Amino acid sequence: MxxxxxxxxxKEDFTATNNSVNMYxxxxxxxxxxxxxxxxxxxxxxxxxxxxxxxxxTVNRVQNFTDIDDKIIDRANKDSLDSNQVSEKNIKAxxxxxxxxxxxRANHYPRATNEIKEIIGIISNLIEREYAYESGGSVYxxxxxxxxxxxxxxxxxxxxxxxxxxxxxxxxxNFADFVLWKSAKPGEPFWDSPWGNGRPGWHIExxxxxxxxxxxxxxxxxxxQDLVFPHHENEIAQSEAALGVNSFARFWxxxxxxxxxxxxxxKSLGNVFDVEVALKKYTSDAIRLWVLQxxxxxxxxxxxxxIISSEKSISRLRNAIDIESNQDKQPIxxxxxIDKFIQSMNDDLGTPAAIATLFDLxxxxxxGRDNKDNVIDLIKALKxxxxxxxxxxxxxxKNIQISEKDIEELIDLRNDARSNKLFEESDxxxxxxxxxxxxxxxxxxxxxxxxx
RNA sequence: GGCGACGUGGCCAAGUGGCUAAGGCGAAGGUCUGCAAAACCUUUAUUCGCGGGUUCGAAUCCCGCCGUCGCCUCCA
Numbered sequence: 001m002x003x004x005x006x007x008x009x010x011k012e013d014f015t016a017t018n019n020s021v022n023m024y025x026x027x028x029x030x031x032x033x034x035x036x037x038x039x040x041x042x043x044x045x046x047x048x049x050x051x052x053x054x055x056x057x058t059v060n061r062v063q064n065f066t067d068i069d070d071k072i073i074d075r076a077n078k079d080s081l082d083s084n085q086v087s088e089k090n091i092k093a094x095x096x097x098x099x100x101x102x103x104x105r106a107n108h109y110p111r112a113t114n115e116i117k118e119i120i121g122i123i124s125n126l127i128e129r130e131y132a133y134e135s136g137g138s139v140y141x142x143x144x145x146x147x148x149x150x151x152x153x154x155x156x157x158x159x160x161x162x163x164x165x166x167x168x169x170x171x172x173x174n175f176a177d178f179v180l181w182k183s184a185k186p187g188e189p190f191w192d193s194p195w196g197n198g199r200p201g202w203h204i205e206x207x208x209x210x211x212x213x214x215x216x217x218x219x220x221x222x223x224x225q226d227l228v229f230p231h232h233e234n235e236i237a238q239s240e241a242a243l244g245v246n247s248f249a250r251f252w253x254x255x256x257x258x259x260x261x262x263x264x265x266x267k268s269l270g271n272v273f274d275v276e277v278a279l280k281k282y283t284s285d286a287i288r289l290w291v292l293q294x295x296x297x298x299x300x301x302x303x304x305x306x307i308i309s310s311e312k313s314i315s316r317l318r319n320a321i322d323i324e325s326n327q328d329k330q331p332i333x334x335x336x337x338i339d340k341f342i343q344s345m346n347d348d349l350g351t352p353a354a355i356a357t358l359f360d361l362x363x364x365x366x367x368g369r370d371n372k373d374n375v376i377d378l379i380k381a382l383k384x385x386x387x388x389x390x391x392x393x394x395x396x397x398k399n400i401q402i403s404e405k406d407i408e409e410l411i412d413l414r415n416d417a418r419s420n421k422l423f424e425e426s427d428x429x430x431x432x433x434x435x436x437x438x439x440x441x442x443x444x445x446x447x448x449x450x451x452x
Numbered sequence: 453g454g455c456g457a458c459g460u461g462g463c464c465a466a467g468u469g470g471c472u473a474a475g476g477c478g479a480a481g482g483u484c485u486g487c488a489a490a491a492c493c494u495u496u497a498u499u500c501g502c503g504g505g506u507u508c509g510a511a512u513c514c515c516g517c518c519g520u521c522g523c524c525u526c527c528a
Binding site: 027028040044111223226257318418 | 453455456457458463464465466467474475476477478484485486487488489490491492493521522523524525526527528
């Protein structure tokens with residue numbers, strides 16, 4: 001398949017030695033619950049992961065938790081907890097939500113605070129190699145020492161240094177230098193180090209984890225586009241400087257960001273959308289369809305009406321897999337649909353076009369049903385490729401306000417009324433069931449119902 | 453200011469030189485029904501922000517203009 005590499009700004013053929021893929025995806029900072037933007041990102045990397053496995057690659061995916069940083073400390077102080085409790089709570093919320101979204105778990109979820117030894121090792125190495133310097137109990141990476149600095153975000157260090165800044169850290173030689181080890185202020189959590197008590201800077205943990213869990217070079221490094229600079233740029237600098245290599249990650253894959261009414265969703269704008277809340281209103285499949293129906297590198301505008309549309313769309317696929325086949329005929333072949341699906345996915349994870357073929361399959365299934373054809377292979381393909389994109393197509397579980405027995409009783413009453421042509425009474429009972437969250441439908445075979 | 457993305461039917465969204473411009477939602481008509489609902493079927497852009505140009509041929513390439521957004525500070 002071809003995948004867009006942010007490093008080269010081109011779509012490139014993806015290959016891997018021995019068909020074995022090492023994939024690192026940047027995880028969350030655990031100071032709050034996951035929001036819809038996290039859901040988008042991890043749905044995309046989950047889909048990528050699944051598709052690579054479908055193509056025959058063995059994927060080893062590692063995703064970190066940044067479980068110590070300034071915002072976590074702030075949150076802990078605000079909520080009278082310690083930073084570890086804040087992180088634990090939000091890691092639990094993360095798994096809870098992502099499991100519901102049917103996102104496959106990564107192979108490992110390392111936490112920054114469990115990698116302190118490795119982090120200190122890399123920082124020491126960088127100091128020895130004179131890429132980093134200690135100053136005021138903190139350690140900084142000197143961007144001017146690393147000649148490739150800017151190669152991912154396509155920035156020029158000298159131009160950056162000309163720009164003005166207002167919050168210059170006095171300990172830095174150049175303001176563009178970034179912190180590897182941050183000295184602890186009184187009352188802050190800390191770990192012992194050769195430079196005094198402190199905690200790791202934001203970027204260094206990823207370098208340490210990649211090296212520790214995946215090795216010196218990885219095949220894919222992923223995350224949101226907002227991480228390109230400075231986070232990933234700095235990761236490259238640290239890792240390549242420490243290891244003396246120039247190819248820390250072969251492919252850099254970045255997803256577009258969720259926007260709200262044209263603006264980016266972010267804490268500072270106060271327009272975050274909680275995934276837990278979304279999952280109470282919409283099914284996992286609908287949220288996933290909403291995400292994957294637009295290309296992963298494009299921004300995704302959050303408009304709840306669009307998720308509602310997706311909810312209706314997904315039910316079309318759910319209905320199609322329940323169609324009965326006429327076994328007396330030869331099955332209609334699904335091959336052309338499958339070919340189109342694969343072709344779409346092979347072009348930079350083209351999920352929108354791939355999903356279009358799932359709807360084409362659904363239409364072919366319904367038509368086949370009307371023509372009394374054997375659609376067994378079409379249904380098999382629809383199930384298989386929906387699953388590949390992470391859809392489960394199970395009927396949605398809904399709120400229970402009335403027992404099954406009571407529903408059946410009301411339906412019997414209504415059908416008595418109908419057979420006596422007491423339509424006013426039967427419509428009243430139908431409205432009552434509707435208000436209790438039960439949708440009924442009449443057919444020649446009788447009345448059926450479902451919770452809505 | 454620097455780097456980048458985008459502008460396709462009522463809405464969302466594929467397509468990036470050449471068959472009838474995917475797919476979804478919505479809408480209209482139909483089948484079904486006591487009427488509905490649900491479901492399914494059919495229809496729904498001579499046209500791709502605007503203006504030039506290249507070409508036998510452009511939504512797709514080039515130039516200009518207008519508009520929207522992201523990153524450059526913590527962020528998936």
